[in-house]
Amino acid sequence: MAEIDITRIAGNIGALNALNSLATINKQLAIHQTRLATGKRINSAADDPAGLTIAVKMQSRSEGLKVALSNIGDAKNLLAVAESGVGRINDILVQMRNKALAGASDTMGSEERAAIKTQIQAFVDQIDDIVDQTKWNGEVLIGAAGDLSFQTGADSGDVVSMTAIADLHASELGAIVDHDGDGDETADVSPEEFTAIDDATFLGTLDNAKSFQTYLKMVEGAMTTVSTELSKIGALTGRLTFKEDQVSAAQINVEAAYNRIMNANMAEEQVNSSKFMILQQTATAMLAQANAAPQFLLSLFR
Numbered sequence: 001m002a003e004i005d006i007t008r009i010a011g012n013i014g015a016l017n018a019l020n021s022l023a024t025i026n027k028q029l030a031i032h033q034t035r036l037a038t039g040k041r042i043n044s045a046a047d048d049p050a051g052l053t054i055a056v057k058m059q060s061r062s063e064g065l066k067v068a069l070s071n072i073g074d075a076k077n078l079l080a081v082a083e084s085g086v087g088r089i090n091d092i093l094v095q096m097r098n099k100a101l102a103g104a105s106d107t108m109g110s111e112e113r114a115a116i117k118t119q120i121q122a123f124v125d126q127i128d129d130i131v132d133q134t135k136w137n138g139e140v141l142i143g144a145a146g147d148l149s150f151q152t153g154a155d156s157g158d159v160v161s162m163t164a165i166a167d168l169h170a171s172e173l174g175a176i177v178d179h180d181g182d183g184d185e186t187a188d189v190s191p192e193e194f195t196a197i198d199d200a201t202f203l204g205t206l207d208n209a210k211s212f213q214t215y216l217k218m219v220e221g222a223m224t225t226v227s228t229e230l231s232k233i234g235a236l237t238g239r240l241t242f243k244e245d246q247v248s249a250a251q252i253n254v255e256a257a258y259n260r261i262m263n264a265n266m267a268e269e270q271v272n273s274s275k276f277m278i279l280q281q282t283a284t285a286m287l288a289q290a291n292a293a294p295q296f297l298l299s300l301f302r
Contacts, residue, residue: 014290022283029276035264036273042262051261058258064154065251072244075150075160076237082141082165083233085134089127089142089168090226096123097219103212113212120215124170131169143167152243160243162236165229173222 034043042048042055102108103116131142144164152160166172206214 012290012294014293015287018283018287018290022280022287025276025279025283029273029280032269032273032276035269036266039264039266040262041264048261055258055262058254058261061154062251062254062258065247065254068151068153068158068247069244069251071151072240072247075152076240076244078136078141078148079233079237079240081136082134083230083237085130085142086165086168086226086229086233088130090223090230092123092127092130093173093219093223093226096120097216097223099123100212100216100219104209104216106209113208116212127168127170127173131167141165143169143172150240152240153247160236160239162232165233166225168226168229173218173225 031047035041042052045052099116099120103113108116132140134140134142142165147164148162150160152158
């Protein structure tokens with residue numbers, strides 16, 4: 001700060017010093033008032049260039065993690081739709097198994113078995129309806145053409161995949177039965193004995209206990225296939241739940257780091273604002289005094 005010489009009135013150094021201090025105070029006050037008005041610590045790149053660079057990256061990652069969380073939620077909903085369809089198919093197969101069990105007993109007559117066949121065919125048609133109607137955004141889920149892939153993170157490679165759910169149309173749910181227990185299934189069944197599960201008419205003139213027993217084994221094989229798909233869906237749903245917790249925690253931590261860099265501490269800014277408002281008033285008063293100080297020289301001319 002320049003030394004004051006009040007005898008040299010052509011240059012009021014005291015007033016200039018006070019004015020310079022007042023200008024500095026006004027700048028600092030403006031910064032803190034802006035932070036209080038916006039809630040942000042960094043309002044321009046000049047405030048903290050390095051901090052702004054880091055904050056922008058963190059904000060981008062935080063937003064990406066939010067989208068990933070949304071993707072995970074959508075993926076779990078998709079799997080819930082698929083699980084509902086596959087679960088209903090499993091329920092129908094249980095009923096078909098019960099009907100086949102009843103028909104496999106010679107306590108049933110031909111009329112009763114004919115009625116059972118009618119019921120089985122209705123169940124078969126319902127299975128196909130469920131497969132065709134289990135969709136997400138217009139895409140078939142059961143028997144999808146490709147694997148299911150879900151973006152579950154902020155990075156391009158952070159993907160969770162699941163092999164496509166098997167085609168569970170009744171025509172695909174046949175089961176070749178190992179009758180003699182030798183481990184060779186295909187050699188045991190002739191084309192006349194084996195057909196897809198949807199062809200209830202194969203019972204036909206084989207309309208007896210043995211034909212229903214064969215059909216029962218086919219239904220049990222189909223139930224195994226469906227159970228496998230349910231397990232696969234359940235396993236991925238469980239994995240996505242853990243992934244959801246992980247991504248949620250990561251998003252919160254990144255957001256917290258961004259908040260400390262980018263956003264203002266309102267209590268601190270209020271304290272600083274009050275301080276500079278007081279200094280502004282005192283600096284203004286001192287400027288007034290500095291302007292008045294040279295007036296004592298007038299007494300020399302009296």
